[in-house]
Amino acid sequence: MQLTVSLLPSIRPVLSTTDVAVVIDVLRATSVMTTALANGAKEFLTCQSVDEARELAQTHDADVLLCGERHCKPIDGFDLGNSPAEYSSDVVQYRSLILTTTNGTFAIAAAQNARAMVAASFLNLSAVLVRLRDADSVHLVCAGTNGEITAEDVLLAGAIVDRLFSEVNLELVGDDAILARELWTAWMGEGGSDQNERLTQRLAESQGGRNLIDVGYEADLARCAAIDLFDVVPERVATTPNTFGIL
Numbered sequence: 510m511q512l513t514v515s516l517l518p519s520i521r522p523v524l525s526t527t528d529v530a531v532v533i534d535v536l537r538a539t540s541v542m543t544t545a546l547a548n549g550a551k552e553f554l555t556c557q558s559v560d561e562a563r564e565l566a567q568t569h570d571a572d573v574l575l576c577g578e579r580h581c582k583p584i585d586g587f588d589l590g591n592s593p594a595e596y597s598s599d600v601v602q603y604r605s606l607i608l609t610t611t612n613g614t615f616a617i618a619a620a621q622n623a624r625a626m627v628a629a630s631f632l633n634l635s636a637v638l639v640r641l642r643d644a645d646s647v648h649l650v651c652a653g654t655n656g657e658i659t660a661e662d663v664l665l666a667g668a669i670v671d672r673l674f675s676e677v678n679l680e681l682v683g684d685d686a687i688l689a690r691e692l693w694t695a696w697m698g699e700g701g702s703d704q705n706e707r708l709t710q711r712l713a714e715s716q717g718g719r720n721l722i723d724v725g726y727e728a729d730l731a732r733c734a735a736i737d738l739f740d741v742v743p744e745r746v747a748t749t750p751n752t753f754g755i756l
């Protein structure tokens with residue numbers, strides 16, 4: 510497998526020859542997408558701007574929910590923010606969700622040239638690895654925060670790289686994969702039964718985690734650190750807009 514990791518979307522383009530792009534925004538867009546689809550949501554239509562989201566809602570059926578955040582907080586007039594806690598089955602089951610977030614939906618747009626695209630979080634780590642096993646070329650795209658590399662996304666990229674190393678022959682493009690794996694090994698390498706607690710602590714140390722703590726969303730860190738809570742992989746099922754469902 511040829512494996513490319515970009516610690517930010519801007520580091521290198523996702524090529525149209527890439528089999529699978531894996532978008533990573535641990536805090537919190539891809540954790541929200543995983544949670545909602547696992548809880549029965551029908552699909553996520555993703556877009557980059559608030560205006561685009563509102564326009565999309567007008568052309569869609571009345572049952573759609575407007576979702577997302579700006580500066581980590583719910584957007585005026587939207588139905589849901591960007592906390593996994595809001596996406597329970599009683600709220601999202603069978604619903605179409607339109608999502609715009611600061612970094613996550615930007616990373617999705619940046620990865621759109623790939624033949625296939627999936628959303629990864631710690632919540633679906635093992636399921637994502639099963640999805641990647643037979644791909645010839647994979648590009649992990651870390652969303653970062655406002656154009657800066659963030660440890661929480663690098664950590665998940667490192668966890669994926671570490672597992673792929675033990676499962677398939679890897680041909681690395683660039684050194685981002687090595688850096689990510691080193692961070693995962695140094696911070697989380699021992700495994701053990703307290704892994705989710707230690708991951709929550711690490712997320713609290715990351716830029717994305719500190720941002721969330723500052724605005725009162727500390728409880729979301731544990732919600733995004735529950736490794737393998739779900740066995741679903743959000744997969745792009747349509748383009749224009751990039752739409753994710755469960756295949």
Ligand SMILES: O=C(O)[C@H](CS(=O)(=O)O)OP(=O)(O)O
Pocket residue numbers: 534536537538539578580581582591610611612613614652653654655717720
């Ligand atoms: O709401 C979030 O979790 C973040 C906000 S930001 O990264 O601090 O701008 O948005 P996301 O696009 O999910 O990273």
